[in-house]
Amino acid sequence: MIHYRKILELHDEGISLRGISASTGHSRQKVTEVMEMAVKKGLTCPLDEEMDDKWIEDFLFPEKSLEASGRHPLNFDYIHKELAKPNVTLSLLHHEYEAESRANNKIPYSYRSFIRHYGEYAQKHKATLRIRRKPGEILEVDWAGTTAFIIDRDTGEKVKAYIFVATLPCSQLSYAEAFLSMNLQSWICAHIHAYEYFGGVTQIVVSDNLKTGVTKHTSRELVLNPTYKEMANHYDTIIMPARVRSPKDKASVEGSVGAISTWIIAALRNTHCFSIEELNEELRKKLEEFNHRPFTRKEGSRYSAFEEEEKFALSPLPGMPYKISEWKTAKVRPDYHISVESMFYSVPYEYISRQVDVKISEDMIVIYFNHMWLTSHKRLYGRFGQISTVREHMPDNHKLFVDQTPEVAIEWAESIGSSTLSTVRYLLDSYQSEKQALQSIFSLKKLEHRYSKYEIERACKTLLTMTKRPTVKSIQTLLKNNKKKDAEQELEQNIEMNDTNFGFTRGASYYGGKDK
Structure with a gap:
């Protein structure tokens, strides 16, 4: 048996390597190996009473006691490192150890001894025992x-x-x-x-x-x-x-x-x-x-x-921490809005009277229907009753009403023609109230459902040649008259075409008479 305790105590007293070797009867190489391993594993003097040579050998060189048994030695550092990996167990490692032992014609330890020796090693040398818990799991x-x-x-x-x-x-x-x-x-x-x-x-x-x-x-x-x-x-x-x-x-x-x-x-x-x-x-x-x-x-x-x-x-943290949110359910009102903490947020009008799920976070309101995303709104704060409405959520007739602004009216008139633009500008300037002017223009825009852009532009152009004060009523009358005239002209053209484009007709000579 190597005098481990004496080597460490003499080294602690400052005895030279040559002196320790001469005193213990061990080679300087062995003395150096013992001292280096003690430093590596943090074993320092003074030593406790129970730390005899056998204890120190098991602590510094645990594989020696295993080698003396004639069994295939265990690589504890490898076992401890592998156990940190997902799904790796002592049962799997023991199975691999048995296969390696047989390949080298050596006797393996039983599974129970395998676990016991690893447990003793981990308790002495490692901060964690990985038999029951894996790191980061x-x-x-x-x-x-x-x-x-x-x-x-x-x-x-x-x-x-x-x-x-x-x-x-x-x-x-x-x-x-x-x-x-x-x-x-x-x-x-x-x-x-x-x-x-x-x-x-x-x-x-x-x-x-x-x-x-x-x-x-x-x-x-x-x-x-x-x-x-x-x-x-x-x-x-x-x-x-x-x-x-x-x-x-x-x-x-x-x-x-x-x-x-x-x-x-x-x-x-x-x-x-x-x-x-x-x-x-x-x-x-x-x-x-x-x-x-x-x-x-x-x-x-x-x-x-x-x-x-x-x-x-441990898995790395995501780029941004999770923002706390709350989930609620709400019913879509007839005005295609839902109420969240006395604030109102729109959803597509097709979902009126449907139940929706609402995710409420610090800055966003996100609305789902049957786990399908519908829309998102920036969360409203302040006085109660505020409304957040997305134009695309409105029915077409509501869009027309909401779009009534002078800028939108001018933009629409430009898309029709120069005469319509002049008419709209006159309407905006002639009314004392902008709201009244926009209502008249709204009535003019609705005509686009029945008449083409060409017809509206032609009516405005005709009216401007007749008066410098065009009205929507006059434009409506002109459109009706033009429509009627166009229909009559089309009818006359059809009759003329029927008169001229006749089929084969027998003449008087066919019946024994004379053609004139």
């Missing part, structure tokens, strides 16, 4: 049962503050934040802040069956709150609520809740905060202390375990 979230409080400046009354807790089971790194309510907005906001704190997203979120996040959860059906589900889609993660009355499904967060209740909430019992911002500032200080506290049974802390063993496995 799960985030467990819950509300703490113990509440904190803030003090109302005006009344001195204590106001409850609810603590949200999120834990990464692999590294045990936790996040906590205080809110004045456990409503949906607080729940979603807490998730967003937790992702930002961890700097990434896990594959799965395990939550409790609280009503703000889970609408229905049975053995056959799971219905999530639409906002919660949308947030999960934004961060490309999956919500998997714990089974009802099954706290073991989120044991890590349950354990962290207890620890946080002691080391954070109870630690702040004598701290008086007058706003939720002040409370969260103090809570964040205690949270940093909690995450950096050394483990009692192994090296490192929650934070160091996260940095070394789990941070790399």
Whole structure:
């Protein structure tokens, strides 16, 4: 047996390499190897009493005890690294290890021994044990049962503050934040802040069956709150609520809740905060202390375990954080608008009397029908009763009415002709009230349904040669007369054509007479 303990103690006393080699009877190469491995694994003097030569050998060179058994040695670093990958299990790694052993004509360890040796290695040398939890796979979230409080400046009354807790089971790194309510907005906001704190997203979120996040959860059906589900889609993660009355499904967060209740909430019992911002500032200080506290049974802390063993496995955050939105249903009114918080937003008039889904965010109102996008509006704020109307949502007759402005009237007249433009300009200038002028022009525009642009332009041109004060009534009369004249002329032309374009006719000579 190599004198590991004596080598380390002599080195700590400053004895030279030559002196240590002479004192222990080991080669300088072996002494150097032991000292370098001790530095690499953080084993320093003074050593505890139970750290004898056998313990130190198992700690520094765990593979030696395995090699002595005659079995095919295990590559623990490889096993630990592979376990971090998705869907890789100890069962799969043991199967590969057995195949490799047989290929090398060596005896493999049994599956039980394989697990036991890896567990001993991970407990000694690694911050996380990956048998049960993979890095970056799960985030467990819950509300703490113990509440904190803030003090109302005006009344001195204590106001409850609810603590949200999120834990990464692999590294045990936790996040906590205080809110004045456990409503949906607080729940979603807490998730967003937790992702930002961890700097990434896990594959799965395990939550409790609280009503703000889970609408229905049975053995056959799971219905999530639409906002919660949308947030999960934004961060490309999956919500998997714990089974009802099954706290073991989120044991890590349950354990962290207890620890946080002691080391954070109870630690702040004598701290008086007058706003939720002040409370969260103090809570964040205690949270940093909690995450950096050394483990009692192994090296490192929650934070160091996260940095070394789990941070790399988190999915990156999206470019923009999720914007909290709320879902409601609304019925389309006869005026093809829906009411949202006493503001009115239009939808296509074809959906009058239909039920639609409304997504309400801080700056947008988005309307869906049977999961199909219909339209979006910028959210209105301020006095009640404001209206947001999109022209394309109107029936044609409403569009005509809304379009009555001097600019639109001029634009329409230009599309007809110069005489119509002169008539419209005269109407706009002649009436004392612009509204009256636009009503007359509206009546003129409606004529386009019965008459062509050429006919309207011709009537306006004829009227302007007769008077300098054209009226819509006169134009209507001219159009009717022109229409009548055109019809009569067309009839006369048809008669003439029938008279001239006759068929074959027998002459008088055919009947024995003489043609004149």
